[in-house]
Amino acid sequence: MDLSSINPLVLIAALMVASTPILLAAIGELVVEKSGVLNLGVEGMMITGAICGFAVAVESGSPALGFVGAAVGGALLSLLFGVLTQYLLSNQVATGLALTLFGLGLSALMGQDYVGIKPPATGDVNFGPLADLPVLGIVLFRHDLMVYVSLAIVAGVWAFLKYSRAGLILRAVGESHDAAHALGYKVVHVRLAAIAFGGACAGLGGAYLSLIRVPQWTEGMTAGAGWIALAIVVFASWKPWRVLLGAYLFGGVTVLQLNLQAAGVAIPVEYLSMSPYIITILVLVIMSSNRGRAALAAPAALGRSFHASS
Amino acid sequence: MIRLEKRPSPSRTVGMLTPVLAVLLTMVAGSVLFAILGKNPFLAIKTIFYDPILGEFAFYYRGQLLVKAGPLILIAIGLSLGFRAGIWNIGAEGQYIIGAICGAGVGLAFYPADFWFIFPLMVLAGAAGGILWAMIPAILKTRFNTNEILVSLLLVYVAEQILASMSLGLLRNPDGAGFPGSRNLKQYEAAANNELIVGTGVHWGVVAALIAVILAYVLLNRHMLGFQIRLTGESPRAARFAGVRPRLLVVFCLGASGGLAGLAGLFEVAGPAGQISIDFNVGYGFTAIIVAFLGRLHPVGILLAGLLMALTYIGGEAAQATLGLPAAAIQAFQGMLLFFLLAVDVLTNYRIRIGRMEAA
Amino acid sequence: MTEALLTIEGLTKAYPGVVANDDVSFRIAPGEVHALLGENGAGKSTLVKMIYGLVRPDAGRMTFGGTAFEPATPHAARATGVAMVFQHFSLFEALNVAENVALGMEDPPPQRQLARRIREVSETYGLPLDPDRLVGDLSAGERQRVEIIRCLLQDPKLLIMDEPTSVLTPQEVDILFETLRKLQAEGTSILYISHKLEEIKTLCDNATILRLGKVVGECNPREESARSMAEMMVGTTLHTPSRDEKEPGEVVLDLAALSVASANPFGTSLRSIHLEVRSGEILGIGGVAGNGQDELLAALSGETPAPPEAIKFCEQEIGHLGPNARRRFGLLAAPEERLGHAAAPDMSLTENALLTGAIREQLVAGGFLRWPQAQGFAEKIIAAFDVRTPGPANAARSLSGGNLQKFVIGREILQRPACLVVNQPTWGVDASAAAAIRQALMDLAAEGAAVIVISQDLDELMEISDRFAALNEGRLSAPRAAKGLTVDEIGLMMGGAHDMEVAHVA
DSSP: OOGOOOHHHHHHHHHHHHHHHHHHHHHHHHHHHHHHHHOTTEEEEEEEEHHHHHHHHHHHHHHHHHHHHHHHHHHHHHHHHHHHIIOOOOOOHHHHHHHHHHHHHHHHHHHHTTTTTTOOOOOBBOGGGGGTTTHHHHSSSSHHHHHHHHHHHHHHHHHHHOOHHHHHHHHHHHHOHHHHHHHHHHHHHHHHHHHHHHHHHHHHHHIIIIISOOOOTTTTTTHHHHHHHHHHHTHHHHHHHHHHHHHHHHHHHHEEEEEEEHHOOOSSSHHHHHHHHHHHHHHHHHHHHOOOHHHSSOOOTOOOOOOOOO | OOEEESSSSOOHHHHHHHHHHHHHHHHHHHHHHHHHHTTTHHHHHHHHHHHHHTTTTTHHHHHHHHHHHHHHHHHHHHHHHHHHHHHHHHOOHHHHHHHHHHHHHHHHHHOOOOOOTHHOOOOOOOHHHHHHHHHHHHHHEEEEEEEOHHHHHHHHHHHHHHHHHHHTTTOOOOOOOOOSSSSOOGGSSGGGGOOSBBTTBOOOOHHHHHHHHHHHHHHHHBBBBHHHHHHHOOOOOHHHHHOOHHHHHHHHHHHHHHHHHHHHHHHHHHHSSOOTTTTOOHHHHHHHHHHHHTTTTTTTHHHHHHHHHHHHHHHHHHHHEEEOOOOOHHHHHHHHHHHHHHHHHHHHHEEEOOOOOOOO | OOOOSEEEEEEEEEEETTTEEEEEEEETTTTTTEEEEEOOSHHHHHHHEEEEEEEOOSSSEEEEETEEEOSSHHHHHHHHHEEEESSSSSTTTSHHHHHHHTTTSSOOOHHHHHHHHHHHHHHHTTTEEEEESBBGGOOOHHHHHHHHHHHHTTTEEEEEEEEEGSSSSSHHHHHHHHHHHHHHTOOOOOEESSSSHHHHHOOSSSEEEETTTEEEEEEOTTSOOOOHHHHHHSSSOOOOOOOOOOOOOOOEEEEEEEHHHHHSSSSOOOOEEEEEEETTEEEEEEOTTTSSSHHHHHHHHHHSSGGGEEEEETEETTOOOOOHHHHTEEEEEEETTTTOOOOOOOOHHHHHHHHHHHHTTTOTTTEOOOHHHHHHHHHHHHHHHHHHHOOOBGGGGOEEEHHHHHHHHHHHHHOOOOOEEEEEEETTOOHHHHHHHHHHHHHHHHTTOEEEOOOOOOHHHHHEEEEEEOOOOOOTTOEETTOOHHHHHHHHHHTTTTTGGGGGGO
């Protein structure tokens, strides 16, 4: 065992990469939940995004096009959920599960011819001299573009929800669809837009796995990342910056356990591998045990179907 | 403009017809999918739905039908209790794994002794393992108000790691030349869950599934606890007013579904699978969610839905062998079925009206 | 006659099985306060939803300021100059006052500027309000101010008010009327919807009376008697409940310093409630909505546990017991929310009979349900309380409000309670069902049960109660004999005007 082989700076840089898929998926789901919709299909949308992005990138040779394809694929799949829950008023929990099960099957089917292929490489952003800064250079300025895009999306979502009128309407719809409807807002349209955004973000997260983090395509490669993203939204009390914190914490645990595995710590690999899931559960427990506050933070109409009865 | 109009009372007739409609729609959409994959859609549908029952090699497939349907029904019955009450255990896959590990562990602990009580003891251990695993989300929910959906699901990944650890470590066959996986229980008479009637596929798990169907039917229709489960699902506030203790119900529903999933795991490991191995679990715990919904959370419906879903598994394998249809196609096909079911479900509570545009 | 601001001609709107509005016509002049009077279900809500662009009429036309008016959305209606104060459902509890106001405006200024304008307008009209507070933390009266200010900021030509006083104390009603008169003097027309005749007499210039979707009369309310308007509204002479005077008996229910924290983050906690109810008497508990009514019912029904000694039933401590243990003693309850609390909407009436009747009617034996007996009990309720339904197999949600309420109240009364607690027994119920329910409650008391009626309808409470108390911010005033209480005294018991004294001068 050699713990000294773990360089903390590289660890931090690595955790940013490890967190990005979950961060993208979680920030998308946050917007969906803020609009009052609980989409449990994040895992399905992520894996669909992973294969869509992978296939487009391989076929076109362009990782950028791959990410666009992943966002479109994730959004299209999420609209299936949207139509079912918003127009046909199906149960959101059941439909989200269906989305995950279907997404896993669909992606496996789409990915048959892509197993064992290497995707085109995504380069890091060139910050010039900044990348050579001590400490900060490694941590902040030597990543691929998607890391910065994910941070920009978090900032954008935060500003959108806090300062824009559309963000206010989205929050209002999530608090009380009846009141929003009475004031003349299109509840269903707002929610569909939020669902599609969430799907696109989950798709990007999935593609980040298959194109950059791993990078290759294997069936079921998201391995619960979508579910962890859902847990992180709860952990974050529906606040964008805390989603970032949650995702990076989780990424930290993942990277650390991988490093410990590599360093040959005397803990069986299986127990290290399960640690991210167990820590996620522990965090959920801590966050939800504070009943009063948790109830206040969650959008009041979360998970409830809306049907204008007037 | 099409619009929905709420029915005064939910329609029971439509409720029974929607699963049939969903299956038909899935066959249509599935045909399109198979055609896209370059397979003859009619042949594919026939291979999946017809051949295993009435085709040339049906004698082989029919036995397989019950082998596959047994665990699906057993797990789905348990899940349906919770789903009815709005308690979402989606980690049956994990409980299935832990049940199998506990049951097999007890059996292997006695190896090579031959006592009559070994198998019954394994059954108890399997159920207990599933219940204990399900008690984690149950207790976290009742104590800390933690979301049982996320916890039960995340525990599946933990259970899979435990499974890997067991097949590589504690339960590894000492005479297995270092290969991962436990001793084969089918070769250990006192612990084996063999076919009860040769050629039918009926083993103790199938018997247990039938018993579970009957017990669940009685529970839901004749017993106060079943009434409380249904009431809680319909209207949690009314349930509390009626004196239901929600926490007790969470513990019961998760315990029951965990126990049944654990039993399914034990019967599988001691019978069809034979041993604990890294790839022991094949997703029955997730497919059972589809089975539960397809059966409209009704015990008899689940019985039928379990058989149908087993058919798609077997038919899928057949189509894989004869037509080269990819295994994933069947998975997507099953997912589609759940989608169509949820989509047509709206008809039980709403009528579709075609009329003027409404401002609403 | 001056040119009308709003004319309505032949508006018709039908829903499956019911014509909500049938050829409705009337006009409102600029600066006029026009009353729209009618019972629950007369079609008032549908009519104003059409004016506000939420529902489209099947037939008929409207003009506004002389031009054709066909609002397709509330945005269009607001742009034309129509504003509406809703009875329910238009505020967001987790958002602050300024955000709530902004959501109801077409083109709101930036938040900081908006906050300043909210302060200005609220001072001008004597409606103090802090733009930064969360709406969930406000009292019912304050929430209404948010809605009113939201409307006033848009300088509406027509202000629609849907049952505005149902959430106010009498003192707050006075202040509201001051504001409305001031608006009227500035030339704003007001469409005032209510079923409270005295209010309409003091405030309105003209009244249109609706019954079963049709206009059945127009009048000047100042020249009519309340009785003549009531008869137009209801169509028949009302059966006034009656019962014999009787000496109250033993104390049945005794609350001593009952304090319970609310389960809802925006709810009201009960604070040190003292109360005694004797057999044979009806105790009326008034108060503005949201002052602890739901919490009191939940504490009495056993849904929220309390310290054992805080609630005594016939001298036994029962505070810690759950609903079914209390039912065994004979303490029964009927909550306000019919669908989803008192009854499960999608379940049959038989199953709903079982919901509370399982214990006292012995509908369960050894954990197993006795379906024939449960159905018998449901049929008994349907027969005894004249519940209009094809049969006990029908779902609760298929019943009209009045019929379901009769079923819910009847279900408890037929279980022979020693003490019955009801919350809003006639809310949203048609007049004949309401009269039947009140009579049944009085008969129950006459037979020796102790009855607690929690209601926001003061007329109802004055009519049937022996003693009266009021809930205000989770505290209960000392009960007093109902006979001879004046409106002012009742208003003070209800807490007067919540922090509005300063504004009185405005």
